[in-house]
Amino acid sequence: MRAGLFIPCYIDQFYPQVAIATLQLLEKLGVEVVYPTNQTCCGQPMANSGFEYLAKGCNELFIKNFAEFEYIVCPSGSCTLHIKDHLHDEKNEHAAKDIRNKIYELTEFLTDILKVEKINASFPHKVGMHQSCHGQRGLKLSQMSELVAAPFSKPLQLLKMVxxxxxxxxxxxxxxxxxxxxxxxxxxxxxxxxxxxxxxxHIAHGAEFIVGADMSCLMHLEGILKRQRSNVKVKHIAEILNGE
Amino acid sequence: MSSREKILSTIKNNQPEFAEVPEIKKFAPFFNDACEKFVEVFKSVGGKPFVVKTQEEIILLIHEHFPDAKRIVSSCKEISSIADDYTITDDPHSFENVDLFVIESKLAVAENGAVWINDNDIMIRALPFIAAHLAVIIHKQNIAATMHDAYNKIADMEYGFATFISGPSKTADIEQALVLGAHGPKTMTAFILND
Amino acid sequence: MERTGHHPQLAEHFNRDEPRVNWHDETLWFIRSKRDKIANTIPEWEELREIASQLKNNVLSNLSEYLIAFEKNATRNGVNVHWAADAKEHNEIVHSILQKHGVTKMVKSKSMLTEECHMNEYLEAHGVEVIDSDLGESIVQLAKEPPSHIVLPCIHWKKEEIGELFQKHLGTPAGNADPQFLTNAARLHLREKFLTRKVALTGVNFAIAETGEFVVCTNEGNADMGVHLADVHIASMGIEKIIPQRKHLGVFLRLLARSATGQPVTAYSSHFKKPRIGQEMHIVIVDNGRSRQLGRKEFRNSLKCIRCAACFNTCPVYRRSGGHSYHTAIAGPIGSILAPNLDMKQYADLPFASTLCGSCSNVCPVKIDIHDQLYKWRQVLVKEGYVPAAKKVAMKGMNNILSKPSLYRTAGKTGRWFLNHLPFFVKNKFNPWYKQREMPEAPKQSFGEWYRKRKV
Structure with missing residues (x-):
């Protein structure tokens, strides 16, 4: 299985260890991972600010980088959702649609495509799971507390194997x-x-680590934790699942 | 062009392609016993339910729970011995000092503790609101399970005014603290006749 | 005193008193929790939402016909039907009815439409005294404030403050802040108004095309107290309040109060069909931009709203910024998609007052895609030029870098560009990121750099 690795720009620049963990984890699970080195950003910062129409260049670049892969995997629910909902290209709409259908957030790729049932990782700590909204409510990685429906959670399903x-x-x-x-x-x-x-x-319930599948939320929480001089740390789920 | 024509023509131009009215499918009640459920929910909305067997019991309960009631008003034959009757031509303001108004409701709803009252029966629309206390007599077999069942019964009913009442008048506008007796009755009693 | 400004400034001001923000947040979260609890007792909850949504789709698709049928049936019932193209016309119609009866005092139950139309101010300027009879509304009216929440108008007021307000206006004893006591004081004060007013105005929750009747839902019974004692009943309704048949109330009344406050139904769901003998009944059907919104394909679903405010209670931003930070009659997520239709310039900030978390859309009993509409409004507001020009320059610059891999790599390597543009990374007091958060630490190399070395 060959997958294109899509690493969001802020992970590339500030949290390379998360991208490395994602790459190594997928390779351990037998996936041939390719990182197209000309990738930059999904365009979400512009689009969410109302400048979706400016994101044309980003969209074209994204399609150029990722059209060839069977699967595209990304360790961020938010960036994945943005591509799924908003990647368009007037000149190449077919390729855009194809990408919208084959991009996966990391944890859903592990549970739904690779059907991972065992993870060789250990993390002897008290962990609170932060459900990032775009992954949860947008990609439906976990059941949402607002709905009258049976609970499930793809990231928690994986964390329970640790x-x-x-x-x-x-x-x-x-x-x-x-x-x-x-x-x-x-x-x-x-x-x-x-x-x-x-x-x-999280702290009231004794968390030592706040874990999530979206580094952007964690970057924000980390910034506050550090300002508070808290001992509580943030970790991306890929780092834990890739840990020995 | 009048505002009416202007509004209607803009709407007509702007409304989307016709979408069908959906079917309301029949939902099985999420409880077994409608009377039990009514009692439970009616309590939860601040009401006081009593399951009784005879109209004498109702009169006794009224004496017990409203010992200071000076003016009891009702057109129910069950309690005519202790209540004043009234007519449709009475001025609604004249009921300002009513302590207890008693009415029979021919339809109650288990899932939300509501009772259906209409002006064919009460004549004076203000009465269930202006009285200090409200009591309703319900025959057990007249308790419908859900609002769908209730509306199926009253879908074509003729009235000028009707209302579902679920418990006493209430408010939680001050810091979400529940207070009974906002503007209408301070208590609501239901006598469920199991005869 | 009302503060002025846009949402970020007003919200920042609200956040200066953190314990109060906590209290506001917890109070509203409590209501969200009650909503969850009661929704979970109904196995068909999600199906009901779907039916309600489809019913409203049908209403919007057939609205002109339904309105004509409603008018015909209401008229046959002996009700006077008026049409108001905008807020001004609505207020003039209400005023003309009052003038016809020579009345200068009116009692009113909660109607967000009259808030939207600023009717109280209009009538007061024309010498009419309007008494708000909903307890929460009467509190904010005494305080000369607009409601901060469409279901819980004074949710931002603490009981001690209400105690002081009542002491000043109703003469209650100093220091008494007991909700039971204060409610009773309001009851006595307002009962006199109910008994003496000749005209009562109410809102409308649902209007039934087939029968010409309308339904008003309250917990306090204040709408009924006003109307049944008055000679004239005026009901103001937006064009979107129509539903096809009486039996459809079964769907909406099952959803409304459960979504709004976690109650199984409001204490009163009153069906008004004909005036009582000797009474006069008027319905004012108001457009005020709604027919325009109906024509906006991407935003017309906002007209499905039944004003339960579940989206307010669940919104993490609303709970921590307060209703007045939205500076419009209908605050919260739904208000943020309704307001730009009324005035794009004035309300251009509101669709940005959201993290797009999506909780609002999940609690909505008629399944309005609220958070998607917030996103779409952002696109429209930018295109129409209602966003500062500097932002556009910055976004163009960002796009220029992000769409060119070589520029992106250089920018990343020097670090400077990201620290300036992503958009949070300058360590000074002018950087809103740094004000209360530390910066992420820049690593020695980016993942891209690591990957290229690894391959070699």
Whole structure:
């Protein structure tokens, strides 16, 4: 199986260890992983700010980089959702549609395509799971607390395979952390307050680590945790699943 | 062009392609016993339910629970011995000092503790609202399971005014603290006749 | 005093008192939790939402015919039907009815439409006293404020503050902040108004095309108290309140209160069909931009709204910014997709007052795609030029880098570009990221650099 690895720009620039863990994890599971080196960004920062029409260049580049693969895998629910919902190209709509259908967020790729049932990883810590909204409500990686429906969670299903980990519960299982792309600066006060409240919920339940499938939310939470000089750390799920 | 014509023509131009009215399928009630459920929910909305066997019991319960009631008004024959009757021509303002209004409802709803009251029966629309306390007599067999069942019964009913009442008047506008007796009755009692 | 400004500034001001934000957030989360609890008792909940959504789709697709049928049936029932193209006409119609009866005092139950039309201000300017009879609305009216929530108008007020307000206006004893006591004080105060007012105005929750009747839902019974004691009943309704048949109320009344407050149904669901003997009944059907919104393909679903406010209670931004930060009659997520239709310039900030988390769309009983519409409004507002020009320059620059791999790599290597543009990374007090958050640490090499070395 050959998969194109799509690494969001902020992971590439600030959290390379998350991308490395994703790559190594997929290779361990027998996937031939190719990282098209000309990739940049999905265009979401522009689109969510209302400038979707400017994202043409990003879209064309994305199609050029990823059209050839059977699968595209990305360790971010938010960027995956953006491609799934908004990748278009007037001149090449067929290829755009094809990509929208074959892009997967990492955890859903592991549970739904690779059908992973065992993970050789250990993480002997108390961990709180942050359900990032775009992955959860957009890609439906986990059941949403608003709906009257049976619960499930793809990331939690994977975390439960990790040795020694204790998953803590939360008072609010899936409230937004307040990152929200440019919202984090345009609505700084509310954004930070939302982040502080999420962190307080995790800490109140004894979390040593806040784990998520979207590094953007974690970057925001990490920024607040560090300012608070907290010992609680953030980790991307790929780093844990790839850990020995 | 009048506003009416202007509004209607804009709507006509702008409304989307016709979409069918969906079927409301028959949902099985999510509880077994409609009377039991009504009692449970009616309590939860601040009501006081009593399952009774005879109209004498109702009169006794009224004496017990409303010992200070000076003015009891009702057109129900069951309690005519203790209540004043009234007519449709009475001024609604004249009921301002009613302590207890008693009415029979021919339809109640188990899932939400509501009872259906219409002006064919009550004549004076203000009465269930202006009285300090409200009591309703319901025959057990008249309790429908859900609102769908209830509306199936009243789909073609003729009335000028009708209302579903579920418990006493209430508000939680001050810090979400529930207070009974906002503007209407401070209590609502249901006598469920199991005869 | 009302503050002015856009959502970010107003929300920042709200956040200066953090314990109060916590209290506001917890109070509304409590209502969201009650909603979850009761929704989970109904196995067919999601099916009901779907039926309600489809019913509203049908209504929007056949609205002109339904309105004509409603008018015909209501008229046959002895009701006077009026049409108002906009807020001004609505207010003039109400005023003319009052003038006809020589009345200068009116009691009113909650109607968000009259808030939207700023009717109270209009009538007061014309010498008419309007008394809001919903407890929450009467509190904000005494405080000379608009409601901050469409179902819970004074949810931003603490009981001690209400105690002081009542002391000042109703003469209640100082220091008494007991909700039971204060509610009773309001009851006594308003009962006198109910008994003496000749005209009562209500909103409309549902209007039934087939029968010409309309339904008003309250918990306090204030709509009924006003109307049944008044000689004249005026009901104001938006064109979108129509539903086809009476039996469809079964669907909507099962959803409305459960979604709104977690109650199984409101205490009163009153069906008004004909005026009582000797009474006069008027219905004012108001457009005020709704027919225009109906023509916006991407936004017309907002007209399906039944005003339950579930999207307010679940919205993490609303809970932490307060209703007044939306500076419009209908706040919250639904207000943010309704307001730009009324005035794009004035409300251009509102679709951006969201993280697009999507919780609003999930609780919506008529399944409005609220968060998708917020995204779509952003695109429209940018295209129509309602976003600052500097933002456009920045976005163009960002796009230029991000669509050219070689520029992206150089920019990344020097680090400077990202620290300036992504958009959070300058360590100074002017950088909103850094104000309350640390920067991510820049690693020695990017993943791209690591990968290229690895391959070699």
């Amino acid at each position: 040795n020694g980990m204790e998953l803590i519960g939360l008072s609010r299982a899936d409230e937004c952390c307040g990152f929200g792309g440019t919202f984090c600066v345009s609505e700084e006060a509310v954004s930070v307050k939302m982040g502080k409240d999420r962190i307080a919920d």
